[in-house]
Amino acid sequence: MTVRTRALAWCGGLCVLLVAVVLGSAGVGPVAIPPATVAKAVLGALVPSIGYAVERTVRIIVVDVRLPRILLAALVGFALATAGVVMQGFFRNPMADPSIIGISSGAAVGAVASIVFPFVLPFGLQLQGAAFVTSVLTGFGVYLLATRDGRTPTATLLLAGVAVQTFLGAVISFMMLKSGWSLQRVVFWLMGHLSGTTWREVSVVAAVLPPLFVVLLFYASDMNVLLLGEADAHSLGIEVERTKRILLAVSSVVTASAVAVSGVIGFVGLIVPHAMRLLVGPDHRILLPTSALAGASFLVATDTLARSGAAEVPVGIVTAAIGAPFFLYLLRTREVHRL
Amino acid sequence: MSRGEREHAEPLIRATDLSVELGGNAILDGIDLAVDRGTFVGLIGPNGAGKTTLLKTVNGSLTPSRGRVEVDGENVHALSSKATSRLVATVPQNTSLTFDFDVRQTVRMGRTPHRSRLGGWRGGDESAVERALERTRTTEFADRTVSDLSGGERQRVLIARALAQETPLLLLDEPTASLxxxxxxxxLELVRELVGEGKTAVAAIHDLNLAAHYCDELLLLSGGRVVATGPPESVLTEAHLEDAFGANAVVARHPVTGSVYVTALPDRSVSAGGESRGRVHVVGGGGTAARHLYLLSAAGYDVSVGALNEGDTDTETARSLGIEAVTVDPFSPVDDEAEASVAERVAAADCVVVADVEVGMGNLANLRAAAGAERLVLVEERPFAERNYAGEAGEEAYRTLRERGVVVSSKDVLAAVSNRLGGRGDGGDGTSRDAGEDGERRNGESTPASDGASVDSPFSR
Incomplete structure (x- = not known):
């Protein structure tokens, strides 16, 4: 079976799974709606001429209340898993995840600052915009700190990321100390959540993500070669430093756009690529799209859990609570140290 | 220098005044290099001589601070990484392959330089991969995971990957290390064959004797400079080796393979605190003395041997160890002149060792001469009667020796000599101590003591 056939087969299966999870999730909530009705409501909204007879309240619950949140969960899961694959391959380290070079801490600084000091942001930026900007700036700053003479050793990048994360953690703690009445919002944001999602956020992320993902897909073969080590990659004709810059920049923006709208949702970028690597192998041409789709399904499912209890729990708590034991299970039963 | 010579008079690699600095230190300093098409060139030299740096500069990974490298007429450092990798393929040191790609996937990555980001996998790519797998005999495990392979198999996969690049030039960094x-x-046989098929190969090789045996030309580097370059016999001279390695080495023709053959000797000044531990004369012949000659010389004794026939195994051994031998013509008996010469050495020696040698009328003179020794060590593996072909005269001569000497088995010779010389050494285990002390310095060469396998290699073919 060629790589293309395998990739298409896996992606086809995972797309079906994603649609099923989305429709199922849209039926879950204070008002339970059967999947068939959900499907009719969605189709009716997409193609009004079909004219399915669906109750107006049901349509509002599905299309205006639940669907934006579910789709944002899918997009965020897609983005985090994508960035996780790239970062693990890039660092040749299975413990790497999108936050490793400080992207998430950077977003948190912007978000917390805009909650605690509600100053007027330029250009009509809101919390999400501020988080996005600080997140990308942080990633760029870490890159500059780790670069010397045009070379960016991954070990240096990793250490610079850890140092900057620690520093930004201090900044965030200080701001929380001064936050007063808004502390609860800060904590809620930091835990990662998807509540209160509107179509506006969904459409922004949906516009940003696909082109970036396509760029990463073009580099999937190069990521395979980079796994051999930088010296080998160079001797096989990869422009190593340029490729690293592109991968780093694109995956940082991907992560930033997810974190800005959802807060810090941990473990998706770590667990999903791992699990998929065990299933489909290390070839990025298959691993990247399958992880992205699996990440989308995973986050939709966990967010459904997060909102289906008596009181809503931030989804970051659910992903960490499910993800960490699963990760430990992998660690004990498989050779996770291998990429 | 091959059949391609007429069409391509230009060398494939030409480097002029090449200098490389890393972190402010000059690693390569004014290297001039010309590698002809269809040749196999070995880079040799001590650790830190700049062998790997030179390879990395030729494949474009490192940028020189001065000078330039041309491969096939193109300045490597002005080309894109992709264009360079269509000219130069590098087989890395067999180290960091710990991922789960299978062999075929790994070899396919060798096609990276020939593919565009949007272009698909073409028939030409597939056939290049299959050829590379076949050529390296890796087809049989093409579907296994690289991390499950043995070191030797992995090495072949890495060579296959380089072959899939279809470049005129192949660079190999220590291809035999850790095998x-x-x-x-x-x-090395495989590389030799590939060169026979028109590739040009440059390999950094640790083992001087393997390099001498397989390479057309050698480039001896030391301290970032070229000490010597040319055919193995002109590069591997005692003077060059002393210069590059600071080693006391003997160069001879290998009796079996005919290649130049280097034997590194322990530095006497190191093993015996600057002085010889004593003079030892050995009576042997037919290979019975070879081992004693080596051990005694390695332990720091001044050794002489004789009388021996020219062409005797012991004579060859003595020559390759740089030991003085009293010789007579092949198949000739030990004449009066030789006997006098042996007697002279026996008189000068602090100890005489008589090996487990067969005695006939031809070499009986040796036993007679040995009787004049101050101290005597007789090696007996077989009773004398079994190896006496000189009748009554032989027995009588040997009886005289036995009365005066100690009799030991072959493995105790060194201890016995050391004992007999009393306070002049410090015990009988001189060799093992010396090997320990010298271990690090000898790292770059192959010494029979520290690296027996590589010295024996030409025999095993």
Whole structure:
């Protein structure tokens, strides 16, 4: 079976799974709606001429209340898993995840600052915009700190990321100390959540993500070669430093756009690529799209859990609570140290 | 220098005044290099001589601070990484392959330089991969995971990947390091064959004797400079080796393979605190003395041997160890002149060792001469009667020796000599101590003591 056939087969299966999870999730909530009705409501909204007879309240619950949140969960899961694959391959380290070079801490600084000091942001930026900007700036700053003479050793990048994360953690703690009445919002944001999602956020992320993902897909073969080590990659004709810059920049923006709208949702970028690597192998041409789709399904499912209890729990708590034991299970039963 | 010479008079690699600095230190300093098409060039030299740096500069990974490298007429450092990798393929040191790609996937990555980001996998790519797998005999495990392979198999996969690049030039960084003797030889045989088929290969090789045996030309580097370059016999001279390695080495023709053959000797000044531990004369012949000659010389004794026939195994051994031998013509008996010469050395020696030698009328003179020794060590593996072909005269001569000497088995010779010389050494285990002290310095060469396998390699073919 060629790589293309395998990739298409896996992606086809995972797309079906994603649609099923989305429709199922849209039926879950204070008002339970059967999947068939959900499907009719969605189709009716997409193609009004079909004219399915669906109750107006049901349509509002599905299309205006639940669907934006579910789709944002899918997009965020897609983005985090994508960035996780790239970062693990890039660092040749299975413990790497999108936050490793400080992207998430950077977003948190912007978000917390805009909650605690509600100053007027330029250009009509809101919390999400501020988080996005600080997140990308942080990633760029870490890159500059780790670069010397045009070379960016991954070990240096990793250490610079850890140092900057620690520093930004201090900044965030200080701001929380001064936050007063808004502390609860800060904590809620930091835990990662998807509540209160509107179509506006969904459409922004949906516009940003696909082109970036396509760029990463073009580099999937190069990521395979980079796994051999930088010296080998160079001797096989990869422009190593340029490729690293592109991968780093694109995956940082991907992560930033997810974190800005959802807060810090941990473990998706770590667990999903791992699990998929065990299933489909290390070839990025298959691993990247399958992880992205699996990440989308995973986050939709966990967010459904997060909102289906008596009181809503931030989804970051659910992903960490499910993800960490699963990760430990992998660690004990498989050779996770291998990429 | 091959059949391609007429069409391509230009060398494939030409480097002029090449200098490389890393972190402010000059690693290569004014290297001039010309590698002809269809040749196999070995880079040799001590650790830190700049062998790997030179390879990395030729494949474009490192940028020189001065000078330039041209491969096939193109300045490597002005080309894109992709264009360079269509000219130069590098087989890395067999180290960091710990991922789960299978062999075929790994070899396919060798096609990276020939593919565009949007272009698909073409028939030409597939056939290049299959050829590379076949050529390296890796087809049989093409579907296994690289991390499950043995070191020798992995090495072949890395060579296959480089072959899939379809470049005129192949660089190999220590292709035999960390391989057992069988795989070392097989790897170099493969490279030799590829060169025979028109590739040009440059390999950094640790083992001087393997390099001498397989390479057309050698480039001896030391301290970032070229000490010597040319055919193995002109590069591997005692003077060059002393210069590059600071080693006391003997160069001879290998009796079996005919290649130049280097034996590194322990530095006397190191093993015996600057002085010889004493003079020892050995009576042997037919290979019975070879081992004693080596051990005694390695332990720091001044050794002489004789009388021996020219062409005797012991004579060859003595020559390759740089030991003085009293010789007579092949198949001739030990004449009066030789006997006098032996007696002279026996008189000068602090100890005489008589090996487990067969005695006939031809060499009986040796036993007579040995009787004049101050101290005597007789080696007996077989009773004398079994190896006496000189009748009554032989027995009588040997009886005289036995009355005066100690009788030991072959493995105790060194201890016995050391004992007999009393306070002049410090015990009988001189060799093992010396090997320990010298271990690090000798690292770059192959010494029979520290690296027996590689020295024996030409025999095992």
């Amino acid at each position: 057992d003797i069988n795989h070392q030889v097989r790897t």
